[in-house]
Amino acid sequence: MTQTFASQLDALSAWRSAIDTQLGQLGRFAREHDLLDDDAAEWFDAMRVRLAGDKLIVAFVAEFSRGKSELINAIFFAGSGRRMLPATPGRTTMCPVELCYDADEPIGLSLLPIETRLENISLTELYKQPKVWKCIEIDLNQPDQMAQALTEVMRTRAVSVEEARALGFWDDERPDDNPPPDANGLVDVPVWRHARINLPHPLLKRGLVVLDTPGLNAIGTEPELTLGLLPTAHATVFILGADTGVTKSDLSIWRDHLSGPALARFVALNKIDALADPLSPPAVTLKLIEQQCDNVARDLGLQRDHIFPISARQALAARVEGNADLLQGSRILALEQALSEGLLPKRRETLELAAIEGVRQLQSRIQRRLSDSRRQTAEQLLELRGLRGKSGGKVQMMLQRAQAEAAEFEACTAKLSAMRSVHSRMLKDALVGIASDKLREPVDRFQEALSGSFLQLGAKKAFTEMCAQLRRIIEVAQVRSNEIHAMLTPTFAKLNAEYGFGLSLDPAPNLLRFADDLTTIERNYVQYLGLGQAIKLAQPKFQAQFRRMLVSRLRVVFENASGELELWNKTASAQVDTQLRERRRTFKRRQESLERIQTAAGELEERLAELQAQDDRTQQIQTRLATLVDAVNEQARSPLPLARASSADIPLDPPSGAGHLRLIEPSREPGLQAQA
Numbered sequence: 001m002t003q004t005f006a007s008q009l010d011a012l013s014a015w016r017s018a019i020d021t022q023l024g025q026l027g028r029f030a031r032e033h034d035l036l037d038d039d040a041a042e043w044f045d046a047m048r049v050r051l052a053g054d055k056l057i058v059a060f061v062a063e064f065s066r067g068k069s070e071l072i073n074a075i076f077f078a079g080s081g082r083r084m085l086p087a088t089p090g091r092t093t094m095c096p097v098e099l100c101y102d103a104d105e106p107i108g109l110s111l112l113p114i115e116t117r118l119e120n121i122s123l124t125e126l127y128k129q130p131k132v133w134k135c136i137e138i139d140l141n142q143p144d145q146m147a148q149a150l151t152e153v154m155r156t157r158a159v160s161v162e163e164a165r166a167l168g169f170w171d172d173e174r175p176d177d178n179p180p181p182d183a184n185g186l187v188d189v190p191v192w193r194h195a196r197i198n199l200p201h202p203l204l205k206r207g208l209v210v211l212d213t214p215g216l217n218a219i220g221t222e223p224e225l226t227l228g229l230l231p232t233a234h235a236t237v238f239i240l241g242a243d244t245g246v247t248k249s250d251l252s253i254w255r256d257h258l259s260g261p262a263l264a265r266f267v268a269l270n271k272i273d274a275l276a277d278p279l280s281p282p283a284v285t286l287k288l289i290e291q292q293c294d295n296v297a298r299d300l301g302l303q304r305d306h307i308f309p310i311s312a313r314q315a316l317a318a319r320v321e322g323n324a325d326l327l328q329g330s331r332i333l334a335l336e337q338a339l340s341e342g343l344l345p346k347r348r349e350t351l352e353l354a355a356i357e358g359v360r361q362l363q364s365r366i367q368r369r370l371s372d373s374r375r376q377t378a379e380q381l382l383e384l385r386g387l388r389g390k391s392g393g394k395v396q397m398m399l400q401r402a403q404a405e406a407a408e409f410e411a412c413t414a415k416l417s418a419m420r421s422v423h424s425r426m427l428k429d430a431l432v433g434i435a436s437d438k439l440r441e442p443v444d445r446f447q448e449a450l451s452g453s454f455l456q457l458g459a460k461k462a463f464t465e466m467c468a469q470l471r472r473i474i475e476v477a478q479v480r481s482n483e484i485h486a487m488l489t490p491t492f493a494k495l496n497a498e499y500g501f502g503l504s505l506d507p508a509p510n511l512l513r514f515a516d517d518l519t520t521i522e523r524n525y526v527q528y529l530g531l532g533q534a535i536k537l538a539q540p541k542f543q544a545q546f547r548r549m550l551v552s553r554l555r556v557v558f559e560n561a562s563g564e565l566e567l568w569n570k571t572a573s574a575q576v577d578t579q580l581r582e583r584r585r586t587f588k589r590r591q592e593s594l595e596r597i598q599t600a601a602g603e604l605e606e607r608l609a610e611l612q613a614q615d616d617r618t619q620q621i622q623t624r625l626a627t628l629v630d631a632v633n634e635q636a637r638s639p640l641p642l643a644r645a646s647s648a649d650i651p652l653d654p655p656s657g658a659g660h661l662r663l664i665e666p667s668r669e670p671g672l673q674a675q676a
Helices: 005-032 038-052 068-076 114-118 143-154 161-167 216-221 223-232 248-258 282-300 312-321 324-330 332-385 392-409 412-433 436-452 459-499 512-529 531-537 540-599 603-637
Strands: 056-061 097-100 108-113 134-137 156-159 187-190 192-198 208-212 235-241 265-270 307-309
Touching (some): 005 038, 005 603, 038 332, 038 540, 056 068, 056 223, 056 248, 056 332, 068 235, 068 265, 068 312, 068 332, 108 114, 108 143, 114 161, 114 192, 161 187, 235 332, 248 282, 265 332, 282 307, 332 540, 332 603, 392 540, 436 459, 436 540, 459 512, 512 540, 540 603
Parallel strands (some): 056 208, 235 265, 265 307
Antiparallel strands (some): 097 208, 108 134, 108 192
């Protein structure tokens, strides 16, 4: 079986599902034995949701009529036996389209009217307002009806130049990019601003999100796409026509939107079948393809092995027909292998580290609780064994001592109250310092520079300074987090020494990784602040959209950093509360057992047996916990399973595919590297 991107994504999903199964067993075991308090359970569930819900976003970008939708059909959705996305000549996808799966949402197509561009609301906020979207249900058992519903993304309507200008589709400063008016002076604009297709496709259910973008005109006029969706993609596939090479509009898309260093970029030179000449031998066609690849690499400034000549039309037909020879001739497998090798190992490594670190923290928290329980049990066993053969007076003395120790222990509440007061104040200062409203001043200063700069020549510098200031805010939050850790560490040690607690503190959260997120945002966005975007940045409406989108992205970073800091502190406080309850419960049981022993001599041996059995059970729990944690770690470190046939794969022995021109030489497979 040929290993495709689809089949290897299946393998990654199976590997991740196996990890989730192991985590589920670990979670059930912890809950059955009451080893998780509310905060720890909330943290564990959130970690598991993050691992299970991790998305892999692949964006397909091209000018109109490059075969982009056909390529998406060929790679991901050939198993349906027909085209899922419309792929006819001319303009097809008129708005950005997300293909994804959300089990909580109805199956169907959700469409956002283009008029929402006139409102001061970002796409992120509109996601939370289902009433503004038009929803079309899709019947999965009726492929024709489904295909007809998806043609909605092609719809346009004629509007006046004034309305087109208001919607962002007419730029007086760049007339070459404007749509041509008809005889009545009207121009066509998309009916929809954004589309989301929610389908239970096997690959989408496994966490894949496919982003299908429209051509240059829509990319250039939709900040939500250029500043929100494209920078979050894990990889971008840029499609060119083999018959046209790199056109002026292709080069504009590449330079303005895809040349950022943060993107994993793949270039597909599509429609190589169009270069075949029935009057020339195949070797001539192959040479022409190689020349086109060399030209594309030169024009885009890429290495040759980053260019993948393909025929999406042949690939789709091959998979629908089960024709392995035609599939090989389409040369799509090299692109799919590059996608697999450039994306999936990195995603697997990220998930592996997250799973191993997550269970390490969980084991550490539970182990502290179990060790403290065994220590208290050992103390009681030692105390009660010392009563063997002793008189009732000795038992009475032990009871009085237990009551005195309980009273002495309650004195810790004053110190706990003082610690909580200091901790609360320090945490409040840290959270206030990293609150999302701290974004307002730096962003306002950047916008002032943007508005007051001639041709926005100082915009890039102002943006860099803003990002540097935001990183300093994160760095200050890290310092305050470390100060909280430094305050709690000796306090916990003192409580352990004086009052018998078994407290230990996890390392302070690493907030500097959120500063790295800001650096990534800076890298992705700074390309939009050069001279090529100066005219657009001078427009007040575009500036407002830019600010809205930027603030939305930055707010996510700050809210995530704040949430991690708060959760770490809640976990530390919860540990104190849990052990405080356990110690009080232990003192109560100790006094009750001594009182029973005082009234009935036979109670001593019975109580000793109970405590020994309790310690044995705790030891068994520790052993079982270690086994479950080892199982998660072993699964996380295991290699991906051998990929089974996916919905996009074809059988080993398909029809011969006679009559199709083979445009690949077995000895000349192109390089399979991808630029990160």
